[in-house]
Amino acid sequence: MxxxxxxxxxxxxxxxxxxxxxxxxxxxxxxxxxxxxxxxxxxxxxxxxxxxxxxxxxxxxxxxxxxxxxxxxxxxxxxxxxxASTAVALVSIDINPSIKLAVNAREQVVQATAVNADGEKVLQALELKNQPVPAAMSKILEQAQNKGYLTDEHSWVLVGLAPNGDKELPPALEEAVKSAGAAIQEKVNARMAVLQLSEQERIKAEQAGVSIGEYALWQSADKAGIKVEAKELKTKTERVRLLEAPEIQAQVLKDKGVLQIPGTQGKNDSAIKDMLKRDKDKDQDKDQDKDKDQNQEKEQAKNNEKDRANLIQGQERSSKANEDDKHEASEKQERGNSLQKSVPVLSPISPAPKPQANENDRIKEGSKGGDQELEAGKTFDDESERERSGREQKDR
Amino acid sequence: MPEWEERWPWDRIQTDKDTREAFLHESQPFVRQVASQASHRPLEWGRDEELSEAFVAFNEAIDNFDPERGVPFLAYARVLIKRRLIDYYRKQRSREALSLDQAEVGVAVEAVLSLHDFQEGVQNRERAAEIREYAQELGKWGLAFADLVEVSPKHRDSRETLLRAARILAQDKDLWQQAGAKGKVPMQALAQRTGIHPKVLERGRKYLLAVAILIANQHDYIYLREYVLPRKGEIKQ
Missing domain, CATH: 2.40.50 (OB fold (Dihydrolipoamide Acetyltransferase, E2P))
Structure with missing residues (x-):
């Protein structure tokens, strides 16, 4: 070079x-x-x-x-x-302190707002932003307990969930809330009701000036035939009265709400059972065997292991069961099983009566629902036809 | 100043009296320029004693010079002139304040620098001094070395075209005066004079100017000019 x-x-x-x-x-x-x-x-x-x-x-x-x-x-x-900063869901918590949480798609708290003075006192010492919902809930509940709002006497926690805007409710949110409830129940004898609202209902709740939980409770009370002014829900005593009414508790469960009530199962159970019986009597008083079936079903359902293969058939048959006196015990068992599955929520109440309630509800409201619901009320001329249609459904 | 030195064969300058006289005569502007710079004031022949001193130094440089050493003669001569003048001023001062400053008498700088001593260190310092001056001069025209790297033509042909244009610009008195007066290259005139397309000149404007500055100040950039003038053996255009 x-x-x-x-x-x-x-x-x-x-x-x-x-x-x-x-x-x-x-x-x-x-x-x-x-x-x-x-x-x-x-x-x-x-x-x-x-x-x-x-x-x-x-x-x-x-x-x-x-x-x-x-x-x-x-x-x-x-x-x-x-x-992280978009709120996709809102959570209301009413003990007496009322608090509202905005939650993002990752189930973290975007914003925590106190709705009343007690709520402010609870939130004062807490930093909830960016906390996952279960942690935030636990902190709120603990704080409420520490400050004496949540005790064995004043034990009700009303939680409302609703989507924000066109966003979907994060699927794990309800579980998150429930786990927080379970955690506090280890410390204090709290009772928690978790209710959901749609976006439209949430907006109505806001217009009415009540929280999501309060509005949902009011709706359930209304359906159960108890008339109250929405405004009255703002007072704790009225809320507690409604929450403790067995009719409303049953309605809450019908509306896919959650009741987390430790220790008091027996009492509530019987009250709700009574109420459900009444419902059923109203709608199906001609069917005298029904009560017996109901009890049978309940027992069977309890022992049942959840068998996915039977599910479709079970659903279908259960839908017909109303009209069919002659069905056998095995069918009932399947039905109980499937229906238990269809109600996703853990609760102290045995799941078996719920199908009844659901169906009643549907008949009343002419409502929405899955396959078994659409089939409800149809009659089949004979056993063979029923079986054929069952097979067809299975094929599908 | 190769193109100048090459016209003066050293064996004849050093041996033939007439050739030497002619060379000394032609070198007068150089001597004056260097002496003026060293004294920090313009000097005139016949008026300022410094010029005579400088001329004597230049004459000695011719005697001491050896073209085989590969050192530019004028660079060597310049160092000798400067040293001579420094020595001259020192003597002047000690003469004025003799009683006060006895010690300095006789402690003259070595005014005569043998070519042997004119080694790399001295040359480097000389070059560095030239470069400082050059950088200052470029600054007056709004140029810096870093710019020049970017605008320096990468292709040999285009570089030589611009070098040729720069030589013409620097050596044409009218054009260079115009450039000095306006502070920029007279593009149209230069294009006419060189026959190079104005676009080419415009694109190489900074480079052209930087090179022309080196060439035009022939007494100042003895070392640096060598880099932009055609090498020995290359045909001068």
């Missing part, structure tokens, strides 16, 4: 600018450690043909890589931030 002479004009950091004797100015690494004014020899194409261009290219590559990285980071962070 041709060597050419060059003089150092300037040194900056690890590089130097030279004037080469072909009249070109070049920039190259000062590997010579040369001082300004010194003469050096360099390869004829050093300083740009390779080094300079390469460094330029390398710079481009770096810049591109850095830009890409920055873009990715921005998008990722932006997405994260958007997801």
């Amino acid at each position: 041709n060597k050419i002479k060059a003089v150092i004009l300037e040194t900056t950091g690890s590089r130097c600018t030279v004037l080469a004797d072909d009249g070109s100015f070049r920039s190259l690494p000062n590997s010579y450690g040369a001082q300004v004014g010194e003469e050096i020899e360099l390869d004829a194409d050093a300083g740009w043909a390779d080094t300079y261009k390469q460094s330029w290219r390398a710079w481009h590559a770096w810049a591109a890589a850095a830009a890409l990285l920055l873009l990715t980071l921005t998008v990722a962070l932006g997405w994260n931030f958007a997801q």
Whole structure:
């Protein structure tokens, strides 16, 4: 390689600018450690043909890589931030302190708001932002317990869940709330009702100036035939009165609400059973065997292991069961099983009576529902037809 | 200043009296420029004693010079002139304040620098001084070394085209005066003069100017000019 002479004009950091004797100015690494004014020899194409261009290219590559990285980071962070800061659900908690939580898609608290003065006192000492819902709930409940709002005497916690805007309710939210309830029940004899509202109902609740839980409770009370002013729900005593009314408890369960009541199962159980019986009598008083069936079913259901294979058939048969006096014990067993499955919520009340309730409800409201619901009320002329349709359903 | 020195074969300058006289005559502007710089004031022939001193130093430089050493003669001569003048001023001062400053009498700088002593260290310092001046001069035109790296033409042909244009600009008195007066290159005139397309000149404007500065100040940039002038053996255009 041709060597050419060059003089150092300037040194900056690890590089130097030279004037080469072909009249070109070049920039190259000062590997010579040369001082300004010194003469050096360099390869004829050093300083740009390779080094300079390469460094330029390398710079481009770096810049591109850095830009890409920055873009990715921005998008990722932006997405994260958007997801973290968007409230997709609202949770109301009414003990006497009333608190509202906004929850994001990751089930973290975005915002905690006190609805009344007691709520403020509870929230004062708590930092709930970005906390997962179970932790936030537990803290609130503990704080309420510490401050004497939640005791064995004042034991009701009314929790309302509702989606915010067009977002879906995070599926694990109810579980999260329930786990928090279970946790506090280890410390205090708390009773918790968890009720859900749709987006439209939530808006109505806001317009009425009540919390999600209060509105849902009011709805259930209304359905159960107990008329109260929505405003009255703001008072704790009225809330507790409603929550303790067995009719309403039953209605709550019908509406897919959750009751977490430790220790008091027996009492509630019987009260609700009574009530459900009444319901059933109303709708099906011609069917005298029904009560017996009901009890049988209940026992069977308790012992049942949940058998997925039987489910479809069970659902279908159960729907017909209302009209069919002749069905056998095994069928009833299946029915009980399937219906137990259809109500997802753990509760101290045995699940068997619920199908009855559900069906009643449906007949009343002419409502929504799954397969077994649509089939409800249909009659079948004979056993064979019923079986055929059962097979068809299975095939489907 | 190779193109100049090459016209003066050293064996004849050093041996032939007439050639030497002619060379000394032609070198007068150089001597004056260097002496003026060293004294920090413009000097006139026949008026300022410094010029005579400088001229004597230049004459000694011719005697001491050996072209085989590969050192530019004018660079060597310049160092000798400067040293001579420093010595001259020191003597002047000690003469004025003799009683006060006895010690300095006789402690003259070594005014005569043998070519042997004119080694790399001195040359580097000389070059560095030139570079400092050059950087200052570029600054006046709004240029910096870093810019020049970027605008320096990478292709040999385009570089040589601009080098040629720069030589013409620097050596054409009218054009260079115009450039100095306006603070920028007279593009149209230069394009006409060189026959190079104005676009090419415009694109190489900074480089062109930087090189022209080196070439135009022939007495200041003895070392640096060598880098932008055609090498020995290359045909001068």
